[in-house]
Structures are given as structure tokens and as C-alpha cells.
Amino acid sequence: MKTRAAVAFAEKQPLEIVELDLEGPKDGEVLVEIMATGICHTDAYTLGGFDSEGIFPVVLGHEGAGIVREVGKGVTSVKAGDHVIPLYTPECRQCKSCLSGKTNLCTAIRETQGRGVMPDGTTRFSYKGQPIYHYMGCSTFSNFTVLPEIAVAKIREDAPFKAACYCGCGVSTGVGAVINTAKVEAGANVVVFGLGGIGLNVIQAARMVGADKIIGVDTNDSKAEWGRRFGMTDFVNPNKIDEDIVPHLLRLTEGGADYTFDCTGNTDVMRQALEACHRGWGVSVVIGVAEAGKEISTRPFQLVTGRVWKGSAFGGVKGRTGVPKIVDWYMKGKIEIDPMITHILSLEEINKAFDLMHEGKSIRSVVLF
Ligand code: NAD
Ligand code: AHE
Ligand code: ZN
Numbered sequence: 001m002k003t004r005a006a007v008a009f010a011e012k013q014p015l016e017i018v019e020l021d022l023e024g025p026k027d028g029e030v031l032v033e034i035m036a037t038g039i040c041h042t043d044a045y046t047l048g049g050f051d052s053e054g055i056f057p058v059v060l061g062h063e064g065a066g067i068v069r070e071v072g073k074g075v076t077s078v079k080a081g082d083h084v085i086p087l088y089t090p091e092c093r094q095c096k097s098c099l100s101g102k103t104n105l106c107t108a109i110r111e112t113q114g115r116g117v118m119p120d121g122t123t124r125f126s127y128k129g130q131p132i133y134h135y136m137g138c139s140t141f142s143n144f145t146v147l148p149e150i151a152v153a154k155i156r157e158d159a160p161f162k163a164a165c166y167c168g169c170g171v172s173t174g175v176g177a178v179i180n181t182a183k184v185e186a187g188a189n190v191v192v193f194g195l196g197g198i199g200l201n202v203i204q205a206a207r208m209v210g211a212d213k214i215i216g217v218d219t220n221d222s223k224a225e226w227g228r229r230f231g232m233t234d235f236v237n238p239n240k241i242d243e244d245i246v247p248h249l250l251r252l253t254e255g256g257a258d259y260t261f262d263c264t265g266n267t268d269v270m271r272q273a274l275e276a277c278h279r280g281w282g283v284s285v286v287i288g289v290a291e292a293g294k295e296i297s298t299r300p301f302q303l304v305t306g307r308v309w310k311g312s313a314f315g316g317v318k319g320r321t322g323v324p325k326i327v328d329w330y331m332k333g334k335i336e337i338d339p340m341i342t343h344i345l346s347l348e349e350i351n352k353a354f355d356l357m358h359e360g361k362s363i364r365s366v367v368l369f
Contacts, residue, residue: 001021001022001024001144002019002020002021002022003019003020003022003125003142003143003144003145004017004018004019004020004142004143004347004369005017005018005019005020005059005125005132005139005141005142005143005347006059006060006061006141006142006347006350007020007057007058007059007127007132007141008046008047008056008057008058008059008060009056009057010056010057011046011047011048011049011054011056012047012048012049014351015047015060015141015350015351017347017348017350018127020059020125020126020127020132020142021125021126021127022124022125022142022144022145022146023124023126023146024070024072024124024146025070025071025072025075025146026072026073026118026120027072027073027074028072028073028074028075028119028148028149028150029071029072029075029118029146029147029148029149030068030070030071030072030075030078030084030146030147030148030149030152031068031069031070031071031144031145031146032064032066032067032068032069032084032086032144032145032146032147032152033066033067033069033143033144033369034061034064034065034066034086034140034142034143034144034145034369035064035065035066035067035161035165035368035369036064036065036066036161036162036164036165036366036367036368036369037061037063037064037065037140037141037165037366037367037369038063038064038165038166038168038169038170038197038341038364038365038366038367039061039063039350039353039354039357039364039365039366039367040062040063040169040170040197041196041197041198041265041289041357042062042136042169042289043060043061043062043135043141043354044354044357044358045265045289045291046058046060046135047060047354050291050292051292052292052293053114053115055115055116055133056133057127057130057132057133058116058132058133058134058135058139059125059132059133059134059135059139059141059142059145060135060139060141061135061138061139061140061141061142062086062088062135062136062137062138062139062140062168062169063140063165063166063168063169063170064085064086064138064140064145064165064168065083065084065085065086065155065159065161065164065165065167065168066083066084066086066140066145066161067081067082067083067084068080068081068082068083068084068152069144071149072149074149075149076149077149077154077320078149078152078154082154083154083155083156083157083159083161083164084152084153084154084155085152085153085155085164085165085167085168085319085323085327086137086138086140086145086147086151086152086168087137087138087147087150087151087152087153087168087319087320087323088113088136088137088138088151088168088169088314089104089105089106089313089314089317089319090106090108090109090137090148090150090151090319090320091104091106091150091318091319091320091321092106092108092109092150093150093320094108095107095108098318103316104180104313104314104316104317104318104319104322105313106150106318106319108150109137109148109150109151113134113136113137116133116134116135117133117134118134118146118148119148124145124146125139125142137151138151138168140165140168141347141350141367143347143369150320151319152320153319153320153322153323153324154320154324155167155323155324155327156324156327156328156331158331159327159330159331161368162341162344162366162368163330163337163338163341164327164330165366166197166337166340166341166364166366167323167326167327167330167337168323169314170197170198170201170340170364171201171326171330171335171337172314172315172317172322172323172326173198173201173287173312173314173315173317174197174198174199174200174201174202174203174204174205174263174287174315175201175202175204175205175208175315175326175329175335176312176314176315176316176317176322176326177202177205177261177285177287177312177315177316178190178202178205178206178208178209178259178261178315179205179209179315180312180315180316180317181285181310181311181312181315181316182259182261182283182285182310182312184205184206184209184211184258184259185209185210186209186210186211187210187211187212188206188211188212188258188259189211189212189213189215189253189257189258189259190202190206190211190213190214190215190257190258190259190260190261191215191216191217191249191253191257191259191260191261191273191276192206192214192215192216192217192227192232192260192261192263193217193218193260193261193262193263193264193269193272193273194217194218194262194263194264194265194269194288195216195217195218195220195223195224195226195227195232195263196223196263196357196363197340197363197364198263198287198288199216199218199227199261199263200226200227200230200340200363201335201340202261202263202287203216203227203230203231203232204230204231204335204336205335206231206259207230207231208334208335211231211259212233213233213234213252213253214227214231214232214233214234215232215233215234215235215236215249215252215253215257216232216234216235216236217235217236217237217238217245217249218235218237219237219238219239220237220360221237221240222360223235223360224237226363229339230336234252236248236249236252238272245272245276246272246275246276249272249276250276253276253278255278255279256276256277256278256279256282257276257277257278257282258277258278258281258282258283259277259282259283259284259285260273260274260276260277260282260283260284260285261273261284261285261287262284262285262286262287262288263287263288264288265288265289265290265291266288266290267290267294267295267296269288270284270286270288270290270296271296271297271298273286274298274302274307274309275298275302275307277307277308278307279305279306279307280305280306281306281307281308282306282307282308283307283308283310284307284308284309284310285310285311285312286309286310286311286312287311287312296309340363340364341363341364341365341366342356342361342362342363342364342365343356343362343364343365343366344365344366344367344368345365345366345367345368346367346368347367347369349367350367352365353365353367
């Protein structure tokens with residue numbers, strides 16, 4: 001079949017809207033009509049040439065929602081007509097990682113996913129006879145895409161696609177990092193670095209679990225109002241204080257935060273986030289994705305004296321089990337999504353979403369097909 005898609009033919013180039021050939025689902029795969037997709041900073045990072053797994057030409061996009069249109073042989077957990085969210089972190093429920101109960105990082109298809117191909121080693125997309133690669137196993141910047149059955153979460157049909165797609169990455173990542181990774185408790189002091197599409201979800205989850213102080217840190221002043229809208233109690237622009245950010249935060253938190261979150265992807269900020277933690281127990285969670293080749297460092301003394309450095313991928317959410325619950329939380333009004341969707345675009349306008357993100361003017365842009 002044919003599908004309309006935004007293709008990244010090369011890094012640092014605008015996406016091009018073209019008609020691709022798409023092969024139907026093979027055994028254990030499903031064809032999904034994507035109804036909506038968000039644009040996450042990770043898409044911009046890969047397009048910008050910063051991803052060590054970046055591969056071109058590719059259909060980017062990993063934050064989508066849609067409808068199953070066809071299932072391949074052997075598929076039992078979903079059927080045509082089901083509403084689903086594609087999962088870049090699948091859940092096979094059979095691999096060592098899934099069975100461990102200790103992580104959401106299913107390993108069943110991670111190797112082929114990282115090479116931009118389906119589990120059988122081939123691509124389903126092609127253009128003028130040449131293969132076009134898949135991205136993070138999802139490729140939601142296409143009106144139709146093919147996914148392994150283990151990489152779709154079935155969601156309730158009354159959830160609007162426009163908001164549900166954001167649960168495919170940003171919402172689940174931010175909310176999950178608070179609940180699953182850090183396990184923030186009521187009364188805790190929290191610092192969030194980077195108040196974008198991820199950081200604001202960290203803030204709203206910290207408010208939801210009853211955190212006390214929720215301090216937001218961003219170099220863009222316009223994010224202060226956004227932070228407050230979702231529960232932030234204090235805002236700091238590190239460029240507008242007359243001392244270093246770490247001692248400033250240690251003072252604001254009377255000795256250090258119980259939990260800090262990096263939602264910037266900047267390795268200097270990751271260090272600040274660790275060092276702003278309370279001696280003896282503070283936990284810092286790295287969510288941001290750093291450029292290829294970048295490394296983090298700190299004095300080992302920071303860890304010897306009880307601070308803990310952790311990472312969180314997809315908020316520690318086990319996709320097929322956890323994502324439908326997050327959609328339920330949204331539908332019940334426990335979490336908000338709609339106000340964070342600042343721009344609705346057509347596929348033809350998708351490059352604008354990247355511009356708005358780089359200019360710091362959007363929280364989430366969503367493309368409706
Ligand atoms: P975004 O562009 O919407 O937000 C980033 C925010 O960080 C912006 O508000 C920006 O002003 C702020 N910022 C930039 N440099 C800063 C600095 N030095 N100090 C303070 N604030 C600074 O991006 P997003 O979509 O929210 O994504 C945030 C990060 O999370 C990215 O690195 C993205 O790749 C990553 N991410 C990780 C996961 C995961 O599973 N670990 C999932 C989604 C996104
Ligand atoms: N490809 C990069 C790593 C990118 C990365 O860390 N991705 C996050 C999700 S970001 C979503 O917006 C993730 O889940 N990582 C776990 C995984 O298995 O990829 C690189 O450095 O090579
Ligand atoms: Zn993402």
C-alpha cells in the first residue's frame with residue numbers, strides 16, 4: 001500500500017512529505033493508521049545528528065496514537081479497529097528483562113530497533129525502490145506504520161487521539177519517572193531542570209503525589225508561568241541569579257533536594273542536578289538524552305556521601321500494561337494533557353514543530369493526520 005509520510009532523507013535537513021510504499025504486516029505484526037503524533041525533543045535530537053544510533057533516510061516520530069487496520073498471522077492481543085499507542089519500549093512479557101520484574105526495558109527486539117529495521121531485519125517502508133528506515137520501532141510521522149504486536153498498547157476508545165499520542169512518550173516519561181523511578185513521596189522537595197514537554201509532566205506528577213516544594217529551573221523565563229500552571233512552587237533562571245545554581249538550590253531546599261530530575265539532556269545540568277541533592281539520601285534522575293560522545297562526571301565524594309544517580313527510560317513504564325492506565329488517569333482528570341498541547345499542525349506543517357521547539361515557543365506540537 002501507499003502511505004503519506006514526513007521523511008528525514010538526511011540529518012539536519014527539513015523533513016520532506018512524500019508518498020512511500022508500505023509492505024503489510026508480517027507474522028506477529030500489525031498495521032496501524034496513525035491518527036495523531038507528537039513531536040518530542042528526541043526526534044529533533046536524532047534529526048540534528050546527535051544520536052549515535054541515527055540512521056537515514058528514516059521516518060522519525062515515536063509519540064503516536066492510532067487504529068489497528070490489519071493484523072498479521074499469529075497476532076492475538078489486538079484486532080482491526082482497536083485503538084493503540086505505538087511503544088518504543090515494547091513489552092514482550094517473555095524476555096529476561098520483562099520476567100525480572102525489575103525494569104521496563106524489554107530486550108526482545110531492541111537490537112533490530114536500534115538498526116532501524118523490523119525484527120526480521122528488513123524495513124516495511126520504501127521510496128522509489130530504496131529502503132526507508134524505521135525509527136525507535138515506531139515511525140509515527142507516517143499516516144500508516146507497521147509495528148510488532150508487542151509494541152502496541154491497546155487503549156480505551158473514548159480517549160481523543162490528540163491527547164493520547166502524548167502518552168506514547170512525554171506524559172508517560174515525566175509522570176513515570178516520578179512514580180516508578182524516583183518513587184517521590186508526599187512532603188518531598190523536588191527540583192526539575194528543563195520545563196519542556198517532559199519537565200512539566202514531572203512537575204504535575206510531583207504535585208499529584210503531594211510533593212512539598214517543587215522548584216523549576218529553566219534558562220527560558222517564559223517557562224515559569226508554565227511550571228506554575230502545573231504545580232511548580234518556585235522558579236529559578238540560572239542565568240539570572242548572582243551565585244552558582246547548586247548553592248542557590250541547596251539554600252532554597254535547606255540542604256538539598258530529596259529528588260531532582262534532569263529534563264534537558266545537557267550533561268553539565270545533569271551534574272548540577274546530582275549535586276543539588278541532599279547529602280545522605282537525595283536521588284537524581286537523568287531523563288534527558290545527551291548528545292553522542294558526551295559524558296557525565298562528578299566528584300565520587302558526591303556519591304560516597306549518599307547521593308544516588310539514576311536514569312529513567314520511558315518513565316520506567318511497562319508499555320502494554322502501564323500506558324493504558326496513564327490514559328485512564330487523563331480521562332479521569334487525575335493528570336492534565338490538553339493545555340500542554342500548544343500547537344496542532346498538519347503533516348505538511350511538521351517542520352514548523354521543530355522550529356517552535358528550538359525557539360522555545362511550544363510545549364508540545366501535535367500533527368493530526
Ligand atoms: P523541550 O525542548 O520541550 O524542553 C527542554 C527544556 O529544557 C526547555 O524548556 C529549555 O529551555 C530547557 N533547557 C535547555 N537548556 C537548559 C539549561 N542549561 N538549564 C535549564 N534548562 C534548560 O524537550 P522535551 O521534549 O521536554 O525533552 C527533554 C529531554 O528529555 C530531551 O533531552 C529528550 O531527548 C529527553 N527525553 C527522554 C526520554 C526518556 O525516556 N529518557 C523521553 C522523552 C524525552
Ligand atoms: N539512541 C540514543 C539513546 C536514546 C535514548 O536514550 N532514548 C530513550 C528514549 S527517548 C524518548 O524520547 C530510551 O528509552 N532509551 C532506552 C533505549 O533502549 O533506547 C543513543 O545514545 O544511542
Ligand atoms: Zn520522546
